[in-house]
Amino acid sequence: MPNTSIDALVIGSGPAGLMAAESLANAGRTVTIIEGKPSAGRKLLMAGKSGLNLTKDEPLETFIRAYGSAADWLYPMIAQLDPVEVMAFAEDLGQPVFTGTTGRVFPKAMKASPLLRAWLQRLDATMHLRWRWTGFDGDALTFDTPDGPQTLAPNVTVLALGGASWSRLGSDGAWADILADKGVELAPFKPSNMGFTVAWSEHMAPHFGTPLKNIALIAGGTRHRGEAVISHRGLEGGGIYAVSAAVRDGGDLAFDLLPDRPVEGLVSRLRKRPRKQTLTKALTGLGLDPLKRALLQEFARPLPEDPAALAALIKALPVKHQGPRPIDEAISTAGGVPQSSVTQGLMLEAIPGMFVAGEMLDWEAPTGGYLINACLATGRWAGRYAGMYHP
Template sequence: MDALVIGAGPAGLMAAEALARAGRRVTVAESRPTPARKFLMAGKSGLNLTKDEPLATFTAAYDSDWLAPLLANFGPEQTRDWATGLGVDLFTGSTGRVFPVAMKASPLLRAWLAQLAAMGVQLQTRWAWVGLDQGFVFDTPEGRQTLKPKVTVLALGGGSWPRLGSNAAWVPILGDAGVGIAPLRPANMGFSVDWSAHMAPHFGTAVKGCALLAGGRISRGEWVITPKGIEGGGVYAVSAAVRDGAPLTLDLAPDRSLTEVLGRLLRPQGRDTTTNWLRKALHLDPVKLALLQEWGRPLPKPPGPLAQRIKSLPVRHSGPRPLAEAISSAGGILRTSLTEDLELTALPGTFACGEMLDWEAPTGGYLLTGCLATGLHAGRAAARHF
């Protein structure tokens, strides 16, 4: 073994591929019984590989400028080429998101693992990295093992979905070794809401045709009301700003101006209940009316303030859902603890990639492409380190 990769998610497998293409003998150590479990779980509802948009637009979605050259080297175009090179047919949806035609992660992963095996990459499962002691120490089915590779690439993920392997157990190990680490926080997550009883019939309902606004960002995506709160793509798009303190508001009629909403509310209510009057005047569906009652009580009587409430309804929540439930995590190894090659300055010969680095991006293909790009960069740099 020349090179050790710890973690068999997308970033780790891409690093292993880069090392193997450079002629290195590679072993991948994975703590779980099978590789890429989070990748497979994310792909169950349709694997969003990347997004078909100009590179400048694509890189602007990330919170870290230092990722730009890595994404220029392996961005949306290269991600599509890589997948089709594995025999996976792709299509681009109406929003620019790129998916496998099969809408699953498993065919791509099978083809990728077969390719890596043909290149000589060895995969060790149920190998849990537990520390540093004159080498990399693992708990394995055969007992404790210590490996001393020439180079190592860490691809251990963040702290979201720990049951699938990204349990952040690496944080104290690297912290004790002198690596700077920003605290892990939930990203692309939902928010807790203490609903009143009248909202129970709407649990599981998708909210469509609304706009969420926070920190200067506007999201028109769909989201879902759950017994615990709100979640879904529309919420995730503004979640970073809300997590960091921005107020969240809901526009129940985003296709109508405030003036138009006000004009419709000037129509006589007659003998209609307030709910029926609003339904007829603005064509609000039951879930929108329920949200207006939930977060807008007491409803203002004059049409002007009521129109304002409908166009800017404060979303009352009690903060982000836990990190374990988040789609991804923010925080991780600080850029200042890494060289340009993503080598840890505190641990020469050890590189890091993927979600364990301190960067953040929204859902929509950005997360996976970012992991692949950093994995490729770290793997190639590790190969040059010999």
């Protein structure tokens, strides 16, 4: 027989799940958290290895535009947990924050572990680890646990199981089949904030691991000033992630190798090139470092002699690639539960009493604090509505 003593159940202990649990507890509900891994918040801890970017310090009206087509849907949720509120949340946990030069906000400790530890200590909830959700038995939920199969029949449930990337940290997207079998319409998963595979020639090997700095990345009408990293597998890094959705959806990728130089000036300089000057020396004189010169040769060899044609390549070098890296390597994913499948309070239309938060929802955003902020905001939103739900 299922355990019917469970009041409010949260499945998943990432930022969305923990925020939902806290909101449920604040509403007076008795909360149980289920986590499939041996410890809580594993993807959050991984994100904090290079500095936990909690949010971005910018006005809400600017901040919300990062969510693209999902901005209108997410706006009321993020408005109640905007960057200012996220900073206050961290401070309340005893984790002072600072804003970097690009507006990104980090805990002064930089790591995620002190914040996660303080948050777990504050939570009024019971947590079961190594419990993996396997589906439904009628209206009840079934789990594989260290003590064998278990069945729970909570009064209300919040799902915060993540997207479909970094499966070793828990977000493997296996929940999609479970929900689809219950009649929930889903959007296909797509990688987001990912690198791209490039079949480099052997001449690029000396440049592997080298950052490509001071460029503009162009894709599908998007232009982003940033950096990329040349790896043996292809192209990675913040600049690539910023345009990855546009490239994934069919946009051609190009690099402006000298974004501060107008094309007319480059044409003029190239036309004045002495006859005996080598092309390498001429390109060096324009300000192209060895990596940028190597990329020109890699993607556009043989280079044109015509100054206008060569200048055009420098300003918009077509980047040949073999598509996105595998979805499990992506920082985040798009797809999942669309707006049409949930109520305003993020309850599944097909499963009354079951709410959804975080990356399970069909939205995407670039790195830079937008991902964690939206997970926190949707978790609070779902938790508050779930807290008011009674079967």
